[in-house]
Amino acid sequence: MDDRWNRMQDLPFSRLNARERAVAICNPGSFNELLCPRSKLTSPHLPAMGQTPQFDDGIVVGLGKAGKTPVVVVSQESRFVGGGVGEVHGTKMVMAIRLALRGQRILESRGRSPGDGGQVALVISFDTGGVRLQEANAGLLAHSEVMDAFQAARGKVPIIGVVGGTVGCFGGMGFVASSVDVLIMSDVGRLGLTGPGVIEEVVGTEEFDAANRALVWRTTGGRHRFITRDADFIVEDAMKAFREKVSEVAGWPLKKISEKRIIGTEEMVLEQMRLVGLAANDKIQDSWDLWRQFGNKDIEYLWDSDVSEFTAHAKRWPRGRIGERD
Amino acid sequence: MALERLEFEFIGEPENGENDWEYLHIGHVMSGDLEILAERLPAQANVTRIHVTTSAVGFGSVWQMVIDEFMATHKMYGCEIWINDDGATPAVVKLRLWQLVREMSAK
Amino acid sequence: MESMAARRTEWTLRKNEFQKRLCEGRQFVDEPGSKTVNPADCVSLLEAVIRSGDRVALEGNNQKQADFLADCLCNVDVERVNNLHMVQSVIALPSHCELFERGIAGLADFSYSSPQSARVAQMVxxxxxxxxxxxxxxxxxxxxxxxxxxxxxxxxxxxxxxxGNLYTGPNTEDTPTIVEATKFRQGIVVAQVEKIVDKLPRVDIPGEWVDFLVPVGRPCYTEPLFTRDPALITDVHVLMAMMVIKGIYAQYGVKSLNHGIGFGTCAIELLLPTFAESLGLKGKVCSHWTVNPHPSLIPAIECGFVESIHSFGSEVGMEDYMANRPDVFFVGPDGSMRSNRAMCQVAGHYAVDAFVGSTLQMDRYGNSSTAVAGRIAGFGGAPNMGCDPPGRRHSTASWLRAGRESTMTRGLIGPVPRGRKLVIQMVETFGAGRVPSFVHRLDAWTLMEEAGFKVPPIMMYGDAITHLVTEEGIAHLLRCDSLEQRESAIKAVAGYTDLGREANPKETLELRRQGIVQTPEDLGIDIGDANTSHLAARSIRDLVEWSDGLYRPPDRFREW
Structure with a gap:
């Protein structure tokens, strides 16, 4: 089993499936899946529409350990209906967040301190287009329940988001991923609200060509999100890189983790509005104009360099009012 | 548009391999592909039930032949196999079944 | 002796006509003595040098397109210029069809029209x-x-x-052939270029052969036709690719070859540094290629499998990589690669051990076709790659062995030793949407009736095929001694298609015993082990890494 775990560490994160990501983001042998495929908890809606369900409804949840921190892991599978959130999928996600909170309370009641494995963290690997169209009502409801559960977890359980799959994170889940405490992306990962295909449909191919993947990635990809500070960290598309960063962050004091959040207070909202104001400027025609605005000169280099060089040289949005917090 | 459910049953002596697995799961439900869940029945069981759920309606006789070939080759008696299929070709079905067997012997 | 026939006295009619047109065209050059025409005057230029009923070669290649000239030709006054006879290799762009919709052109002789296949069928x-x-x-x-x-x-x-000297760069493709044929029979040659420069990197077409230049200010449209994303290769492709490598390349010692652009051959290319290497095949197979610069060949090149590659055309994004691998590619003194479709077609026809391609449909006799009812797609170059050239006389180990095994040849030429090129078709028994690939009647027959062709558009005739590879196994068709036996061998690997279900299990066993049919098991390949983890690269990004960043994929393929 550890063999398999070792092999996965050397693979690109984007290539692994949801279950492999969940297993490999935890310490070797520590992950235990809840409601695994064997429980056959499938979507009650898909069969009615002639669509084949999947035994895990496209999401893997379970318990494990990341470094010294006990974690509840949620991992979305984009191969199944594009990672869309349906009723069962959403419920598994919500229950996992509640479970983390409950675990935290139990540890606290036993007098365990955060330094000694007393801090439970929640790790969510997003790989989804948002609401599953075939069960949109249940999916929407799940989104609001997740947001609600996030609120309940605020200041109690740190939430670490991970975006590095082939679909990325779009639709309603784009909001959810923006509401986590710390967001880790790779340059393969994409984050946005409206998916590229939908944007093209609305504004036309001339304005946004969704088949131009380079354009899509420089508008929504990890490099851009790191520069605009929607993502706190950018790592290489390697399982090992994600695991190490998650373990590191999960071990931080709760306060430090919570400070990384980009929304949640009026001050933060105003700060985000300032960025929107910048981006909506006439001079900003392309994400790269925004990069230049932040003082980046050799754009081609930043675009083609590997992640460590990129991180070392990229000039990020100088967050004014709430200051630099790196 | 409804899903088609197919049931297959085979009876025979389980082969005495040192199979140390309780259940196995491979694959994903996506266009042209399938997932397979295999669960081991109690040691003495000599029946194998295969349950197929598929979005491609009307291919029962092809499923029968592919599964017959699989059972004739691998003699997987004593388990329950669940397949969720989204229109995989016989080539893909066969490949996934053979991958399942390889996974078993790896365990 | 006095001839009964009247003696011809006029010998320069074409030349005179050329001079006349040249004069008319020259009123649009930017200054006296120049060949340069402002793009805004290009339509007028074409109206001046083209006459109704002319044969016009509008350069439409697999990759690069004379797109600006095509647009201009669409805008000529149809009262002045009409009824053109287009003689071009590829009908690729919407503007190529527009010419016919507007009545500017009426007749077409061409090779390939897949990008516009539905529209061509409709216009016909x-x-x-x-x-x-x-x-x-x-x-x-x-x-x-x-x-x-x-x-x-x-x-x-x-x-x-x-x-007027032209630099065509890596995508030379058809230009030399078209220009040579036209110019040496006193035709007019017009070239669109991105820009006019003082000194060219190299001269691909001599200036004397070019009459007018139109500097367009942008590169012409070029299609990255030969880029296959390794992420789209399936486990079934891997299984079939393993069979080709182990059951054919290794057995015959296939050193020189041409690959089609399917995912099956792409899988073979990506298995060379891994699976083929593990079989000890480096240096023994796949060293000389006549193919476009497939990005999926990068790992095999980097691992030293490949000695040389000559290409029909280039591939967008491969320019720097090829320039830095001059030992492998055909690179000019200027440092950039030069392709040539005619030369590479000749090479792929006469000088290789094997061709590997794929098809949409095959009948019980092994005839294969990519024709689909309602679409006229043409042939391209595949039939010349996928056949045994009767004019070949040089020998190689693979050619000799294939010749020895070609049982049916003896019935025609007696016991004279003769070699044979391997023609391998990789076909999944069911294609997209579970449509069977093995059929009783090819759609080509329907298309023939619809379009009024004299023969069904067969891509490769059954007698050319030496090997059929499906996920069920390899049928060594060259080893069969009769058409009947070939049919049985085809059925034996046709899986669960209707045709495959006609196979007689007893007969199949006998074919396996004789080595005419080999299943993965017969070849020692574990079906359960066939998966994409064996590929040397599994994404476009992996290919970029293999190339040390020299390969720059087009924007549409960049997913990071």
Missing amino acids: SDGKMKIGEIHTYLELFGRYFVDLTPDVALVTAISADRA
Whole structure:
């Protein structure tokens, strides 16, 4: 089993499936899946529409350990209906967040301190287009329940988001991923609200060509999100890189983790509005104009360099009012 | 548009391999592909039930032949196999079944 | 002796006509003595040098397109210029069809029209386009020098100098062939270029052969036709690729070859540094290639499998990589690669051990076709790659062995030793949407009836095929001693298609015993182990890494 775990560490994160990501983001042998495929908890809606369900409804949840921190892991599978959130999928996600909170309370009641494995963290690997169209009502409801559960977890359980799959994170889940405490992306990962295909449909191919993947990635990809500070960290598309960063962050004091959040207070909202104001400027025609605005000169280099060089040289949005917090 | 459910049953002596697995799961439900869940029945069981759920309606006789070939080759008696299929070709079905067997012997 | 026939006295009619047109065209050059025409005057230029009924070679390649000239030709006054006879290798762009919709052109002789296949079929049935014949590339090029010589050639190059010398760069493709045929029969040659420069990196077409230059200010449209994303290769492709490598390449010692652009051959290319290497095949197989610069060949090149690659055309994004691998690619003194479709077609026809391709449909006799009802797609170059050239006389180990095994040849030429090129078809028994690939009647017959062809458009005839590879196994068709046995061997690997279900299990066992049919098991390949983790690269990004960043994929393939 550890063999398999070792092999996965050397693979690109984007290539692994949801279950492999969940297993490999935890310490070797520590992950235990809840409601695994064997429980056959499938979507009650898909069969009615002639669509084949999947035994895990496209999401893997379970318990494990990341470094010294006990974690509840949620991992979305984009191969199944594009990672869309349906009723069962959403419920598994919500229950996992509640479970983390409950675990935290139990540890606290036993007098365990955060330094000694007393801090439970929640790790969510997003790989989804948002609401599953075939069960949109249940999916929407799940989104609001997740947001609600996030609120309940605020200041109690740190939430670490991970975006590095082939679909990325779009639709309603784009909001959810923006509401986590710390967001880790790779340059393969994409984050946005409206998916590229939908944007093209609305504004036309001339304005946004969704088949131009380079354009899509420089508008929504990890490099851009790191520069605009929607993502706190950018790592290489390697399982090992994600695991190490998650373990590191999960071990931080709760306060430090919570400070990384980009929304949640009026001050933060105003700060985000300032960025929107910048981006909506006439001079900003392309994400790269925004990069230049932040003082980046050799754009081609930043675009083609590997992640460590990129991180070392990229000039990020100088967050004014709430200051630099790196 | 409804899903088609197919049931297959085979009876025979389980082969005495040192199979140390309780259940196995491979694959994903996506266009042209399938997932397979295999669960081991109690040691003495000599029946194998295969349950197929598929979005491609009307291919029962092809499923029968592919599964017959699989059972004739691998003699997987004593388990329950669940397949969720989204229109995989016989080539893909066969490949996934053979991958399942390889996974078993790896365990 | 006195001849009964009247003596011909006029010998320069074509030349005179050329001079007349040249004069008329020259009123649009930017200054006296120049060849340069402002793009805004290009439509007028074409109206001046093209006459109704002319044969026009509008450069439409697999990759690069004379797109600006095509647009201009669409805008000529149809009262002045009409009824053109287009002689071009590929009908690729919407503007190529527009010419017929507007009545500017009426007749087409071409090779390939897959990008516009539905529209071509529609225009034929509406009577807007008449098809002379559909050719293979070499056939059409051949006719350029016999009875389809163009009166006017509209070509494209990267840059030109003021004397008209053209630099075509890596995507040379058809330009030399078209220009040579046109110019040496006193035709007019017009070239669109991105820009005019003082000094060209190299001269691909001599300036004397070019009459007018149109500097367009942008590169011509070029299609990255040969880029396959390794992420789209399936486990089934891997299984079939393993069978080809172990059951055919290793057995025959296939050193020189051409690959089609399917995912099966892409999988083979990506298994060379891994699976083939593990079989000890480096240096023994796949060293010399006649293919476009497939990005999926990068890992095999980097691992030293590949000694040389000559190409029909280039591939967008591969330019720097090729320039840095001059030992492998055909690179000019200027440092950039040069392709040539005619030369590479000749090489792929005569000088390779094997061709591997794929098809949509195959009948019980092994005839295969990519024709689909309602679509006219043409042939391209595949039939010349996928056949045994009767004119071949040099030998290689693979050629000799395949010849020895070709049982049925003896029935025609007696016991004279003769070699054979391997022609391998990789076919999944069911294609997209579970449509069976093995059929009782090819759609080509329906298309023949619809389009009024004289013969069904067969891509490769059954007698050319030496090996059929499906996920069920390999049928060594060359080892069969009768058409009947070939049918049985085809059925034996046709899986669960209707045709495959006709296979007689007893007969199949006998074919396996004789080595005519081999299953993965017979080849020692574990079906359960066939998966994409064996591929040397599994994404475009992996290919970029293999190339040390020299390969720059087009924007549409960059997913990071």
